[in-house]
Each structure stands twice: as structure tokens, then as C-alpha cells.
Amino acid sequence: MSDPRPLPARPRTLRTADELVRAGLVTQDRAEALGKVAERYAVAITPALADLIGEDIAADPIARQFIPDERELDTAPEELTDPIGDEAFSPVKGLVHRYPDRVLLTPILHCPVYCRFCFRREKVGGEEAVLAEADIAAALDYIRAHQEVWEVILTGGDPLMLPAAKLKALLLALDAIPHVESIRIHSRIPVGDPERIGPALLDALAAPAKPVWLAVHCNHPAELSPLAEAALRKLSSAGVPLLGQSVLLKGVNDDPDTLAALMKALVKNKVKPYYLHHPDLAPGTGHFRLSVEEGRALVKGLRGRISGLCQPTYVLDIPGGHGKSPLTADYVDGDQVRDWKGVSHGYKAE
Numbered sequence: 001m002s003d004p005r006p007l008p009a010r011p012r013t014l015r016t017a018d019e020l021v022r023a024g025l026v027t028q029d030r031a032e033a034l035g036k037v038a039e040r041y042a043v044a045i046t047p048a049l050a051d052l053i054g055e056d057i058a059a060d061p062i063a064r065q066f067i068p069d070e071r072e073l074d075t076a077p078e079e080l081t082d083p084i085g086d087e088a089f090s091p092v093k094g095l096v097h098r099y100p101d102r103v104l105l106t107p108i109l110h111c112p113v114y115c116r117f118c119f120r121r122e123k124v125g126g127e128e129a130v131l132a133e134a135d136i137a138a139a140l141d142y143i144r145a146h147q148e149v150w151e152v153i154l155t156g157g158d159p160l161m162l163p164a165a166k167l168k169a170l171l172l173a174l175d176a177i178p179h180v181e182s183i184r185i186h187s188r189i190p191v192g193d194p195e196r197i198g199p200a201l202l203d204a205l206a207a208p209a210k211p212v213w214l215a216v217h218c219n220h221p222a223e224l225s226p227l228a229e230a231a232l233r234k235l236s237s238a239g240v241p242l243l244g245q246s247v248l249l250k251g252v253n254d255d256p257d258t259l260a261a262l263m264k265a266l267v268k269n270k271v272k273p274y275y276l277h278h279p280d281l282a283p284g285t286g287h288f289r290l291s292v293e294e295g296r297a298l299v300k301g302l303r304g305r306i307s308g309l310c311q312p313t314y315v316l317d318i319p320g321g322h323g324k325s326p327l328t329a330d331y332v333d334g335d336q337v338r339d340w341k342g343v344s345h346g347y348k349a350e
Ligand code: SF4
Pocket: 110, 111, 113, 114, 115, 117, 118, 119, 120, 121, 124, 156, 157, 158, 187, 188, 217
């Protein structure tokens, strides 16, 4: 006989300044200013992430990533509404074709949580955030017509916010295009709303015969809660290859110990660190940015300190749509090669 007790109501995602006040995450005197921030940029903090925020909220790395901040209303002159230049390379709605062999497809611009440093913050979370069927069909037609497209990257927003049946249909449509040999999805859900990783989603991800890689956005080891780790276990057990993508953020992970712990925690969860992004010039995000030189020094410090398996590629998306470039330190100077401690050694190939 089934248990007649109703399931407890699932706590709600926090979306307004007043809800943040009621949850004890911000003080009442900030409500008006943060209300203005929320009018401009979407806010969402899932119960899974809210539960991870510690008592010292101002210093908490989860709070800093997701609780809105008054400084977001200050746009610096160098900041851009389209910081990585998607628009210039978008031949059809929802699709970006920047590099010859791959395209980005953004089927949905909703996310489980809204990161305060988001590079697409001007686009995500709006009312018209789901790509219409006709636009998806046009994007698929574009991919079919471009034989050079080897990889399709579903991004957003968060593609795992699509209903599982819709995601499965899209993945199968891509699977049926002979020249598309790799599908990649970028998602915040395994850490942002891990309980969404259930049978229907796993079934959708496993449906294509071609590999569907999942790049998991995670910036601090504290995000890898027991719930998130369980979600990652489900994904890896279902045969989904997992990559890590992180953003280097001032006040969140810009110290060697945190970065090392993050990369090791990802590998421990069968997630291969892939990209560490230098923060983009998104509007109102100056408080998260450090200099490229500071970033390079931090990343250089990881070399030798942690396993090669834990090393991400530190990249910058060049503003204007010029694509990603590695910012990694240069180890070669003529016939001298520097080791991880900075000591040079001669090397001459015969
Ligand atoms: S999950 Fe990605 S797209 Fe969504 S708010 Fe965060 S950075 Fe932006």
C-alpha cells in the first residue's frame, strides 16, 4: 500500500529581492536596490544552492555567484551587451557559426540559476527565451546544409531546462545528420539543480548513437554538494562523458588553493576540467574581473602542483566574436624550456 502522506512541497527557487530578504540572504535595507538589479538581470537561486550558503554570506563563494549585487547597475565603458560577439556570427536565429567546424545552438535561454557574471546576461531569463519550433527547424536546416559542421554545441541558457522529450527529439535530429559527429551540451544543472537529473533526462542524453558530451559549469568546490555528486554519478553511470568548465572569478575562486581543490574535486567526480574562462566584459560584472596577468599567474601555479588530468585550458573569448584564445603561460624561450618551478633547461632536437 502506498504511503498516503503527501510529499512535502519542494522549496521554491528564489527570484525576487523580497524573496531573498525573506530567506535571510539579504538585509531589508538592500531590497529596493536589489529589486532594481532584478528588474534588469534575471535572478534565480535554487533551494539546492541556497542550502549551501554559509553564515558569513558576504564572504560566501556561492552567495557571491548568485545573490545580486548593487554594483551590477554600474556598467563600465569597456563592457559590452554582447561580450563574445555572438550576434555578428549568427546566420539564423539561435545559431552561432564562428569556427568552421562547429556551431552553437541556443534552444532555450532559461537557466536553473542566474550567475551574476553571466556573459549572456542581457539575453537569459527573458520572456521570449525558448526558441520556436520553426526557428529550431531553420537551425537544423542550416546545419544540414553545412557539411563542414562536425560538432554542434547546445548552450544557452541551459539546454537541460528543455522538457526531456523535446531535448531528446533535438538530439536525435542532430544524430541523424551524417556530418555531425559530436554533440556537446553546456549545463549548470548538475550543480545548480541536481535533482533534475532523472530518468527522462538520462534517457534523452543516451538516445543518440553519437557521443553527447556534457560540459558542467562549476566554479567552486563547495558547489559539489552530495546532491551534485549524486547527479554527476548518475550521468557518468549512464555513459555521458563529462567535462568541466569554470570561470575564474575574483572573490570566488581566484586563489591557488581553491582552484586546485576545484579541479581535483571535478576529477574525483569523473569530470575532466576542460576550460577555465577569463571573465568576459559583461555589463555590471567588473567586481568579478581580475587582470589577465593575475589569471596567468594563478593558472601557472597549478602546473606541477596538481595532476595533468586536473589542468584546464585557461582561455579568453576575445571581444568582438574573434573566438577563444589560450592565455596559458609560455614555457618556451628559444632553445630553453621552463619547468613548473620556473627554472629554464636547454632543449635542442637533433
Ligand atoms: S548558467 Fe550559464 S547562461 Fe545561465 S546564467 Fe549562468 S553563465 Fe549565464
